[in-house]
Amino acid sequence: MKSGILKLTYALSIVLLLSSCASYKYSNQNNAENLQITIKEQQDVLAINQLQPQVVAMNNTRGILITEGINLAVNGVKMLIQKEQNKYTAGYKAAKSNMYFYNSISEQGPFDFSGIKFNGFDVLRMIQLKDGTVDTALYISFALDLTNPENIINNSTFSLVVDDFVMKYTKAKIPGFRWYMPWTAFFAKRKHVNVDVDMEFSSSWVNDRSQIFRDEEIGRFFFDLRQVPIDYNSPEYIEFVKNTIGRKVYGFSYLIPRSFGNYITYQNEIQSCFGKGQYNISATITETAKDHFVSRVMSQNKDYILDNMKWEFMDKLDIQ
DSSP: OHHHHHHHHHHHHHHHHHHHHOOOTTSSOOTTOEEEEEEEEOSOSSOGGGSOOOOOOSSOOOOOOOOHHHHHHHHHHHHHHHHHHHTTEEEEEEEEEEEESBSSOBSSOTTOOTTBOEEEEEEEEEEEOTTSOEEEEEEEEEEEOOSOHHHHHHHSEEOEEEEEEEEOOOSSOOOOOBTTBGGGGGSTTOOEEEEEEEEEEEEEEEOTTOOEEEEEEEEEEEEEEEEEEOOTTSHHHHHHHHHHTTOBOEEEEEOOOOOEEEEEOTTSOEEEEEOOOEEEEEEEEEEEOOOOHHHHHHHHTHHHHHHHHHHHHHHHTTOO
C-alpha cells in the first residue's frame, strides 16, 4: 500500500513540475522589474488664442481522510494547479503623486483652464533578461485629447488618446506545447495576451467656503486591448500597434480643481487666489493569457477531477 501511495505522489508531482516549467519564451518575465509613470508636461497645452469663438445659448440642459499520503498528494496537486492558473493572470500598479496641473495660480476660479501644462503620461515597465540586459516589457503613452478643446473649456472635463504602445514581454504566463498534455497542441501557436489598464485621477483641495476635500476621485479611465500579439517583430504585431495608436480611451476626468488660497502681490498686499491644481494618478495593469478551453476546464474543475482521481487510485491500490 505504501508503495502505491508513493507511486501516486511521485507521478502527480512529476506532471505538475513539468507543467510549471513550460511557457512561451516571451511570457512570465518578472526578473528585476521596474514600473513607473512619467507625466508629460508642456508650457501651455491649451492655446486659448487659437480657439474659435463660441455662441452662448440662452437655454441650459443637464472528502473524509482515508490516508494521509494520498490526501497530501492530491491537495498538493490542487495547490500547484491553482498556482499555475494564477500565472495566466498578472497585475501590477504604478502611481505618481503631488503633481501640478496648471502652470500658475489664478484669480478666475477653481476650474480656470488657462495655463494647463498636463499633456498626458507614460506607463513604463522594464525587466532584466536572463543575460543581464534590461529591456522594455511594456510601454503605453497616453496623451491629452485635443481634438475637441471646447469640451475642456465648456464642461471642465478632459479625455485621453493612445499616443504610443510597445509590448515585448508579458508578466502573465502564456502556455506552450507540452508533450504529456496532447491537447496543448491546439493553442501552441496562439501567442497573444489581453491587457487592461485602469487609471484613476484624484485630488485634494479646499474651496472658497473652507470645505476640505481629501483624495477625491475626479477621473477614471479604462483602456482594454484584446489579443495583443507578443512577437515584437511579427507583421501582426506591427499592424496591431498601428491600429492602437490614436485610439480614444474610455472614460473622462474633470479638470483638477484649483485650491482656494492667497498670494502676496508686488505691492506686498494679500489677495485671494486659486492654486495650481495638485493631483495624483495611478494606473493598474492586468495581463491575461487566454488559455485553451481544455486547460480552462481543468483549472476550474480541479477539485472534482482530483477528488475522483483519488478514489480511482485508492480503488486500484485496494485502500479502504
